[in-house]
Amino acid sequence: MSSADSNTPASNANRDHDHDHGKCVAEALASAERVCEAQGARLTPQRRQVLELIWRSHVPVGAYEILDAMRDGGRRADPPTVYRALEFLAGLGLIHRISTRNAFIGCSHPMSEHRAQVLLCDGCGQATEIEIGTIAQGLTDGAADLGFAIADQTVEASGLCRSCQSTAH
């Protein structure tokens, strides 16, 4: 087995560029099955395919890339098909929308309630989901001081991951 992976889905926060990605995917699909089961939701073949396509890498994937990939796979598909699947998956917390990129990534720990943050590497394009409780809470509290009740948070940062810093000259 490869490099620095641990056994938890959340381990992608520390993943290497050459981690065992097959495992990421397998875990993600297994989690998805469990989440759907638990919620009484149906992970149809189409939804599953979209989820798999998103999990092909840790680079956020655009809706139309997914669409093209589905068509390459021989399936007939149109934008609403993809967006419906995305809406479904996001609703269950199985994927996250990356607002600054108009793209989507698989959620690395969909089973737990979380308010995550995302790091986006300008070098390799990979997204890394992290969860710093003090950020989510600090934002909630800071807003509350102004009487503002937060329902939803979007926290995205771009920059360079460790390996892309080494690579850069």
Place this chain on the structure above:
Amino acid sequence: MSSADSNTPASNANRDHDHDHGKCVAEALASAERVCEAQGARLTPQRRQVLELIWRSHVPVGAYEILDAMRDGGRRADPPTVYRALEFLAGLGLIHRISTRNAFIGCSHPMSEHRAQVLLCDGCGQATEIEIGTIAQGLTDGAADLGFAIADQTVEASGLCRSCQSTAH
């Protein structure tokens, strides 16, 4: 003069729904002049108009709304005209792009270096820029722990502002 305003541009963090908005606009334009002066940048009539249109309210404004407003004002305009002005203004920190809304707001304290957060009310639509240093720093530090060097942050939260909570039933 109206309600709870103080004299600092940053006061919009606490602004009331019926604050003296003329003052917001006047201050914003004055700041813009100073920033441009300081940077050797030119606040052309067109750029100034876009900035004024963004400052018509604290609700994030889409590029095509700006475009329509410019046309209503009798000026001929096309999308690149607007996007160029937006790019210019954002480059100087005079406006911020709201990624989760594909829209823009005037920056409430453009003179100072800052890594702000934005609160978006789902009721009235207003955006409020806040600056909680521990959030920006916590994110930077948390990323650094993973070897990730943050260059840029996007922190947006949606929910209900104080007055929209009162209003809601």
Place this chain on the structure above:
DNA sequence: CTCATAGACGTTATGTTATAACATTTTATG
């Protein structure tokens, strides 16, 4: 002054992302 330059702006066309609206099929269930 006039010429060269760079920045700003005009103009056309197109690329990219997302959703509205309504028809049809599939699935779960009584």
Place this chain on the structure above:
DNA sequence: CATAAAATGTTATAACATAACGTCTATGAG
């Protein structure tokens, strides 16, 4: 099987953004 709800198909269009290239204008060097 009948039925209702969920999922999907289908067409069309809305909404957001930029590429590419041409023209104008302010400004400074000579």
